[in-house]
Amino acid sequence: MAVSGLYGGRFVAETLMPLILDLEQQYRAAKLDPAYQAELKDSAIHYTGRPSPLYFAKRLTEHLGGAKVWFKREELNHTGSHKINNCSGQILLAKRMGKTRIIAETGAGQHGVATATVCAKFDLPCTIFMGATDVERQKPNVLRMKMLGAEVRPVTAGAGTLKDAMNEALRDWVTNVDTTYYLIGTAAGPHPYPEMVRDFQSVIGTELKEQFRAAEGKLPEAIVACVGGGSNAIGTFHAFLDNPEVAIYGAEAGGHGVDVENGHAASMTGGSPGVLHGNRTYLLQDKDGQILEGHSISAGPDYPGVGPEHSFLHDTKRVTYVPITDNEALAAFQLCTRMEGIIPALESAHGLARVIKLAPTMSKDQSVVLCLSGRGDKDVESVGNYLGLL
Amino acid sequence: MSRIEKRFAQAKAANRPALVTYVMAGDPDLATSRAIMEALPQAGSDIIEFGMPFSDPMADGVAIQLGGQRAPAGGMTPRGVLGMVEDFRRKDETTPIVLMGYYNPIYIFGVDKFLAAAKDAGVDGLIIVDLPPEEDEELCIPALKAGINFIRLTTPTTDDKRLPTVLHNTSGFVYYVSMNGITGAAIKSRGAVGEAVERIKSHTDLPVAVGFGIKTAEDAAEIGRHADGIVVGTVLVDAVGKSLVDGKASDKTVSAVRDIVASPAAGVKRARE
């Protein structure tokens, strides 16, 4: 079953098919089960710390001189990003399915940390696949995962980034399909993952809508999120898709610039539809259908694909996807840190860079809300290196 | 009768399973790969599975992953794979050739264009790992219409309830994956494989070949007692890799593959003794 039309699908090996069909059934049942929903809600409130605040960024607003700038503060969630929203939902599903082992892929390590966290809480062994390059550039998160009891397996294949970690996780899953639940970290992969992850992340947009109404008595004129695989973005966007008066922007990783060959990871701006990791979606690929390695200053958004629902929203033009370069993200990172006292994740800084361009073009009575998907503690070392502070 | 049907019928008449050999197209370079391909039938291979390189082979172990990196580095492309089949067909009209790989390179080539070119080149069948029956509209049905067999993988997780779905549009033969795992992993129980083959046979008249994890003459002989075909792949691609000198083919590359094929070829001959 496709997400819509061309995109989505279940392009997986037969070994995994029975499990994926079972997962879909179990998810449908869980969705309708009040006990499951109650447990999820309780965990959101008391463990994650939801709802996350909607914050008016006063100095940034004055500095940019246009629309009011707001942050939906997912970085204040337990573990420091939106990733926990998805993990909390999927871990309960894994328990329901009787699985005894969890695997996950991670890029920046935020999903790995969130997975290791829920595995500690539910006493399940977990193995996290992480590209060897990413293990190097996201050391603090590697340590966190290990302390939480996870096994971190560095993947040296390819460029040693998120795509390779996902390949290796799929290989492990095929091998241990009887016992193992694959906790995918973004709104991609075979159906029903993209839909499931979107559902779990949709709490971001649902809360945002209510909080903004309470604050301003209307809907925001624009919302913005960064797009790696697309989970925080689809979670932010979903509640607004049927409100055409709200402009929606996704910030892709533009790396060194979309004109630089192999120098970016903007799958929608610079890619074309293809089939990878269980779904059809926009991908970075060559003319022979070989997948290219993306580049980004931030691990995670360098993934060469994107969740299938974003491909659909790109084609229908409901969402405008724009590339943000490494340098723009770095500048946004610093501005946010100095003006608001919030150190954002480099991923989220891509979204902020879009806001920095957008706000001045809007009027002062208008508003733009950014999903601040994560905090930047994990990035201080690599940013310090870039800026020559170390 | 198609080439594939004919081959399985011949093996059956000789009271032995057919030997299916997997090599990566274009590994490590075009000329060497061509020589390997031509050496396979002489070495005892009944059917050739020709791997189409893909950057992200999620069902393959390290040996085939590496082969899949060497081939494009040596210039192999999807069109190049078809060109090699075409050249092979000029010399060999009878050995069936089955292309094995992943969907994206075919999707990007263009499904109809690819099938027409494959048919023209003399391709007999396709095994596409990431196309389960749920995605039959993509390639399976167009392939059947184009007169190319679509050979499906069944696995230990394919239970009796699902098996008819998997067998529905399968043609040529059924490929039973001996274990939950990736290519090159070890078979845990040969006995369980035999039982699984018998179970599949109770659902279909198509020949059943077993692959993944078959390495030795003993594996071939024992699994070949039940199976209509056995597939060896990883050991051959690994032999190519080990024969290289400074990353390039050596004078031992072709003979290394030929030598390795000899052992399962002996195994299939004594499988029914």
Ligand SMILES: Cc1ncc(COP(=O)(O)O)c(C=O)c1O
């Ligand atoms: C803080 C943060 N934001 C965004 C992302 C990108 O993932 P997604 O697009 O799925 O939200 C990641 C993970 O890579 C992340 O850690």
